[in-house]
Amino acid sequence: MRHLMNPLDLSVEELDRLLDLANDIEKDPEKYAHSCAGKKLATLFYEPSTRTRLSFEAAMLNLGGSVLGFSSADSSSAAKGESVADTIRVISCYADICAMRHPKEGAPLIASMKSRIPVINAGDGGHQHPTQTLTDLLTIRSLKGRLGNFTIGLCGDLKFGRTVHSLIQALIRYPGVHFVLISPEELRLPDNIRDDVLRRNKQEFKEVVRLEDALPELDLLYMTRVQRERFFNEEDYVRMKDFYILDKEKLKLAGPDMMILHPLPRVNEISVEVDEDPRAAYFKQAQYGVYVRMALILTLLGLEGSVC
């Protein structure tokens, strides 16, 4: 039985197969409309999420399966003090596969160690968010035509931004990726990613504070939100939240083919006037998120080869 805790749980070859499957689903969704008939997905969301939870649910419904679950810790037995380990043992009796989001880092890993069904990490605190990474990789590969040989700018909250951590870990496996890390001093990339991932793999990267300095050289810009829920101190959040705002004026510094990604939800960091720019790909990215989750559910349930 396979789980997905970290994007690196999949080899490059497995990832390629998964992305190929997602592209095939994109081309002909009808072909997959009943492939999970009779199967149930449990969405165990211990903290609020709109996009990820609904994306998982849409993915399972598109495959002809059903969904059950909860969308906050308050409406689950966690409010009564039940452990993650006990919850997953019980859910294993009700569903065929599970997607778990939890504010505590490592909670889905605990679940996977006790589970009788595949567990997908749908985000654990500031740690990992592998299905967002799969979404990002599918979007880049589909719209750029390649994974590798580009310069990507990662901008915003690089300290707590789990999507950024996961994406870096996934992209270092491809050749010719240059990273430009754009963040205020207080929200720089944590050392476990900078030292253990980038430096150890002799990966080229540079760190800058001003977005304007980086824009001209980028093929991709990955914007992130400064997340209020990751700060223990409201004052720090308020000071940081509007540090970067991408608007039409700044975009003049970027190349005509630079692609703008954002894991969403967006707050102020991308001005709404940018939405109509052909370089803005973040809403397409949300659509790719459904396709890749469909491909993942099929793969973890061992049903990827059952569709002709």
Add this chain to the structure above:
Amino acid sequence: MLNVGKLNEGVVLDHIVAGKSMDLYHYLKLDKMDCCVAIIKNAHSNKMGKKDIIKVECPIDQLDLNVLGYIDHNITVNIIQDGEIVSKKVLSLPKKLINIIHCKNPRCITSIEQGIDHIFFLADEEKEIYRCQYCEEKYGKAKK
């Protein structure tokens, strides 16, 4: 120097950094074992100036000596059988630590989930850095 009698079967831990023997006593869970233990603090050492020594009289398989590699791999471990040193164990950093150190990251699931093992894996042998299996928080030996 104090003299403590020879062991018949057990372990002599020599060249312990002076003052650290009680830490080892707890790490090795000797407080929970019903065996004869001698702790010598601040003994003279030509190599170290001062050192601690622990002698434990017990069957060798009752002790988890791997943890010593994490605490101090310079400790000399003499295995005693029939009153003689039969081997010296070479210590190295263990690949995994279970319930030896605890994760201090307040965002880690170990801060709220009851009854789970605190597991750290060796992430960088050269820098002696461990990371929590669950949240990957760094734990350098300097923090010990």
